[in-house]
Amino acid sequence: MQRRKTEEAVFKGLMIASVSIVAAGLLTIVAVIAWKGVPALSIGMITQTPKGGFYLGKEGGILNAIVGSLYLAGGATLLALVISLLVALFLQREYIGKSRWAGVVRLSLDVLWGVPSIVYGAFGFVIMVYLGMRASLLGGIIVLTLLEIPIMARALDEVLRAVPRELKDASYALGTTRLETSLNVVTRQVLPGILTAVLLAFGRGIGDAASVLFTAGYTDRIPTSLLDPVASLPLAIFFQLGTPFPEVQARGYASAVVLLVIVLLIAVGSRVLSRRLTKYVVK
């Protein structure tokens, strides 16, 4: 009995330690970024595009990168959602779930999930060169979409697999097709799960620098067409931290604060939305 109590206590200790490591890691990152970045933050920073000499410490802001990142990650997440939802629905038992191919597809997605984003970037770059495309918003969105699909498709696959069998049977028993059941019942039931998947994928998309380095390029202007090059926050941070000037480096940290706030707002927003969406969900 004593041994089992000790076991319980030890494992509880380990759990608390693990949670503390995660929390401390996050807090330290936020603290360092805030401490170095907030003093450099100003309204101009988020409402202006870079003026001449911005990277030498003169006038301007990073509106180009904020808008660019939202365009890139937003577009890619939307595109990835459509593709991933179709992939994940197809992986269920009504479609190919009964065959070995489902396992093959899941394995491929898991492997793709582990591929470094620079490889996606290089791959996208090669294709774009072959097609004669310049670095552009479109190229960036496509490569980010590819980057987001594995994470989104697997997350959706897991939530779809958890849909109770009886729920689908109830719908089929009314004479619906697989598609009608998938879109009207299954998707509705997993809406909160879809939101989580979207959030995960968006987070990966907006935070990634390597894949957009070659494919989306960088510019001081806000793009007006899908074929214009586009700036992004991770690259803005990278370039600003790479300069030898302390005031520009501080702006790099300020850009990181902006990126963090965007991710935070989206996460909180989706939590609130998720609570509304669970209203009809069958538990």
Add this chain to the structure above:
Amino acid sequence: MNDICLRIHGLNVSYDGHTALKNIYLDIPHRQITAIIGPSGCGKTTLLRSINRLIDLTDGAKIRGEIWLDGHNVMSDREDVTSIRKRIGLISQKPSPLPMSIYDNVAYGPRIHGMRDRKELDKTVRSCLETAGLWTEVKDRLQSPATRLSVGQQQRLCLARSLAVRPEVLLCDEPTSALDPVSSQNIENRLIELKKDYTIVIVTHNIHQAMRLADYVVHLYLGELVEHGPASEVFQRPKQDRTRAYINGTVLTKPRTDVEINLKGKVCPLNFVFAKAALENLEIGQVLKVIVDYPTAITEVPRAMEYDGHKVLGVKQLNETDWEVIIQKRE
């Protein structure tokens, strides 16, 4: 043959080589309540799921035979499975409201089948909810989630939802087993009212429910059709011993018991160690009867025996504390 609604002709179903239904020949009468009775695992649900072809969705199910619904062979690949299912509604054991509002649950089927007009939908929803006896309880909160209803109300909602696509046949798979007695009574009353317009097939392991509801009775046992006929005949003068035994509450096992051991007072896992030891001494195919009284033993002993590859033929309550488990030795 106007009074026959469904004609089941030589139906065989197996799951991964294990036979669930053997050679079923059965006519189900038009606009009556047919009760399918039999112990758990005898193929009642399989038969029901075959009729509306939900069985197609079960992994490893192999189906042979024909089921005729006025000139259409339900089992034929050429038949459109969605139109078959529209004609044959299903009420499942556990109420399964869809993740939407009460109104949308009922309107779901009609909408899928092309009803768009708002007024027509309103009328259908209202009349189906009235028929299911739910309208007065929900008319002020049609837009609230279906999951907020009580389990009994949910089951009536499922009934209304099935009725909304205007089926001809209603299949009910132990529709009251998850409900309290009052809600069960309510569902039973609905079914009796509905039989003037619908052919109803109800699976139940509650023999009293079958007696209250059924016009026609089908007794299945281990995948075989033992007996079928008008309820009055089957209940009062069963032709088969097995039916008589089932109705009288005795599970009659085909092979006789070869050895009986008493494990009263023995706890898990001691009881199945003794049961295993007793099976060791038997020949394959011989039958062991074990008497247990420890509450978890009632589920755990059969499970342990099946895990070892033996066949559990029956579990039956003898009196307040004692249960018997009948096991046939396999390889």
